[in-house]
Amino acid sequence: MDFLDHGAGEPLAAFGQWLSARPRGRILxxxxxxxxxxxxxxxxxxxxxxxxxxxxxxxxxxVTDRALEVEQxxxxxxxxxxxxxxxxxxxxxxxxxxxxxxxxxxPWGQEIWFTGVEERGxxxxxxxxxxxPVPWVQAVMPEAAAGKPGTPLILLKILDPFPEEVRGDLYFxxxxxxxxxxxxxxxxxxxxxxxxxxxxxxxxxxxxxQARSEEAFRQDYLSAVQQYEAVRREIDALxxxxxxxxxxxQREHKLRTRMDAFTRTRDLRVGDVVVVPxxxxxxxxxxxxxxxxxxxxxxxxxxxxxxxVLTQGHWDTAAAVARMRLLPPHxxxxxxxxASHGVTxxxxxxxxxxxxxxFFIEAGCSEELRLSESYGLIMVVRGDLSVxxxxxxxxxxxxxxxxxxxxxxxxxxxxxxxxLLAIPCG
Numbered sequence: 001m002d003f004l005d006h007g008a009g010e011p012l013a014a015f016g017q018w019l020s021a022r023p024r025g026r027i028l029x030x031x032x033x034x035x036x037x038x039x040x041x042x043x044x045x046x047x048x049x050x051x052x053x054x055x056x057x058x059x060x061x062x063v064t065d066r067a068l069e070v071e072q073x074x075x076x077x078x079x080x081x082x083x084x085x086x087x088x089x090x091x092x093x094x095x096x097x098x099x100x101x102x103x104x105x106x107p108w109g110q111e112i113w114f115t116g117v118e119e120r121g122x123x124x125x126x127x128x129x130x131x132x133p134v135p136w137v138q139a140v141m142p143e144a145a146a147g148k149p150g151t152p153l154i155l156l157k158i159l160d161p162f163p164e165e166v167r168g169d170l171y172f173x174x175x176x177x178x179x180x181x182x183x184x185x186x187x188x189x190x191x192x193x194x195x196x197x198x199x200x201x202x203x204x205x206x207x208x209x210q211a212r213s214e215e216a217f218r219q220d221y222l223s224a225v226q227q228y229e230a231v232r233r234e235i236d237a238l239x240x241x242x243x244x245x246x247x248x249x250q251r252e253h254k255l256r257t258r259m260d261a262f263t264r265t266r267d268l269r270v271g272d273v274v275v276v277p278x279x280x281x282x283x284x285x286x287x288x289x290x291x292x293x294x295x296x297x298x299x300x301x302x303x304x305x306x307x308x309v310l311t312q313g314h315w316d317t318a319a320a321v322a323r324m325r326l327l328p329p330h331x332x333x334x335x336x337x338x339a340s341h342g343v344t345x346x347x348x349x350x351x352x353x354x355x356x357x358x359f360f361i362e363a364g365c366s367e368e369l370r371l372s373e374s375y376g377l378i379m380v381v382r383g384d385l386s387v388x389x390x391x392x393x394x395x396x397x398x399x400x401x402x403x404x405x406x407x408x409x410x411x412x413x414x415x416x417x418x419x420l421l422a423i424p425c426g
Contacts, residue, residue, distance in 0.1 A: 003027060003075040011049035011140045012149075015061075019142075023053045027075045029068065034139050037150055038117045049140040052079045052090070060090040063136045089127040091137065093145040096388040096406070097399040099156070099377075100126040107307050108170050108286075109161035114397045115153040115377065118298060125399065145401045147375055152296035154354050154422045156377050156397055159290045163191040166256075166306045168286025172200055172263070173300045174324055180276040181349040181356055182290040183420060184268050185381060185395070191287030199274060200283040201266040203326045214326065221262045222321045225304050228255040229315055236308040256306055273334075273348045273358075279325045291379060291395075293349075293356050293422045334358075343367045354424045359408065361417040366409035369400070374424045376400040381418040384411035 003026050007014040011030040018028045028051040033044045050062040052075055060079070066086045072078040082088055091097060099114040102121045116123050117134050124131030125146060134153065137146045147153050159182070162168030168191070187197040203221070211217035231252050235244050244252070263281070268274070268288055276282050281303055284290065301316035302309060303324070309315065334346040337357065342365030346358045361367060361383075369376070378387065379397040390398055391411045400406065410417045 003078070004029065004070055006030075008032065012142055015049070015051050015140075015142055018051065019053070019059070022057075024057055025053070025055050025075050027052050027078060030140075032139070034136065035150075036135075038122065038135065038152070039119055045136075047136060047139070050079070050082070050088070050090075051140075052076075058092065059142075060092055061137075061140050061142070062088045062090045063132055063140045064088055083130065087130040089125065089130040089132045091125065091127060091141065091146070093142050094401055094404070095145075096378075096390050096401070096404070097125045097137075097146060098128060098390055098392075099397045099399060100124040100131045101158075101397075107310060108168050109159075112158040112160060112395075114156040114158075114379070115296075115399075116155055116157065117152050117296075143402070144375075146399065153375075153399070154377055154424055155292075155294045155296040156379060156422065157292050157294075158185075158395060159284055159292055161284060161286050161288065163188040163287035165191070165286050169200075169306060170284045171300070171302050171309075172281055172283040172304045173302050174279050174281045174320055175276070175300055176278060176323075177299050178295045178297050179278065179351045179353065180292055180294040181351075182274040182276070182284065182292050183348070183358070183381065184270050184272045184274075184288060184290050186289035187268065187270055188287030188289075195269065197268045197288035198265045198285045199268055199288070200260070200263045200281070200285065201274070202264050202280060202282075202328050203262055204264045205327065207262055208326055217262075217326070218321045218324075221259075222317060224255070224259045224262060225315070225317045228252075228259045228304065229317070231255055232306070232308075259304060275349050277325065277329060279323055280328060281320070281324050291381065291420060293354065293377070293420070295351075295353055340367050341365065352425060354422055357421045357423070359417065359419040359421065361408065361410060361419070363410060363414050363416050366407050369404070369406045369408055369421070371400055371402055371404045371406075371423070373402070375402050376404070377422045378408075379420045381420060383415050383417035385409075385417055385419060386411040 005028045008031040011032050014030045030049040036043050052060045102113045102123050104111040113123050122133045125137045138149045208217050301320040303317050303320050337345040339345040342362035344360040348358050349356045380392045385392040
């Protein structure tokens with residue numbers, strides 16, 4: 001067909017050469033191989049980048065692992081047929097990209113990923129109808145319009161634990177590399193009738209003061225965990241059809257209560273922010289739903305868990321106890337950044353690798369956002385957002401490309417907005 005060009009190799013280089021010829025009304029296909037860097041054992045994936053330059057000069061990009069056949073008489077009709085036949089998402093470089101969530105089951109509930117790319121799951125960008133994996137789109141979008149190829153995005157997810165006590169409590173764990181920040185969006189009143197939930201966050205200052213020394217406290221805590229772990233493993237060794245006998249249940253409850261008494265529980269209400277420093281043991285409690293931004297690495301040290309750990313055969317208590325922080329750092333007020341009338345912008349965390357800002361936009365107001373140094377990830381907490389050609393509701397998220405100049409405003413002029421924006425540093 002006279003509207004089709006075909007090449008192979010590095011897709012962005014081929015696209016650059018093709019675009020210089022002003023190819024209005026044409027399609028470029030580029031066959032290439034992508035290393036699946038997110039898998040433990042890297043494999044090469046055979047893909048095809050699709051670029052369409054319409055008659056107005058606008059460019060759209062897609063990517064597929066399907067074989068493409070040419071059956072139409074013009075470029076526009078052909079890309080439409082491919083989109084419908086192969087469920088292909090086409091994206092316009094430089095525009096905000098909608099993020100398609102992936103639900104990941106956990107023993108304590110579920111995580112809802114928006115940018116995750118790893119062995120357990122790969123998130124997608126979506127055009128509202130079809131989606132394409134994040135690393136595929138990154139590989140074909142010019143000017144890093146979906147993020148730098150081969151580089152994970154800031155990890156954005158929702159933590160959605162069960163409302164039942166113990167069953168819905170997350171691992172008590174710490175991180176040596178991964179930095180996290182939580183924003184509370186819901187507290188289940190069936191679990192917390194007062195509307196005040198909690199997170200285990202470090203240790204009880206009174207217990208620390210009662211110990212002979214800090215080192216003695218660490219050893220006392222380690223001993224309590226190890227005693228609990230022994231009874232936990234007795235229960236985990238039972239068949240799924242065998243319930244623990246009353247004596248074993250009683251012993252488990254007694255040892256768990258003793259172990260948990262070492263920790264401090266921090267109250268959480270809707271809107272609260274939890275900044276998790278490195279080496280800080282923490283465990284979000286049942287029925288507390290949060291939005292989380294974190295460093296995109298998978299690493300943790302499990303100190304304890306009141307259920308069977310399915311992802312590893314051991315707890316990391318002994319190694320973690322030697323390095324863990326006992327108390328959180330002193331909390332300071334959020335930095336308030338310059339903003340337009342009717343808009344408040346708080347920097348709720350400023351980690352070395354990313355920062356997160358929270359926007360409160362009153363009804364009828366708006367805020368111009370300029371991303372001149374990096375991309376952004378935006379999620380709506382409350383209200384409906386109009387940004388670029390997208391409209392986002394609560395708990396919907398989008399990728400905002402580098403060099404974007406966007407007007408953040410309510411989709412409904414008489415309704416306020418609460419937004420979160422994460423921006424990488426460096």
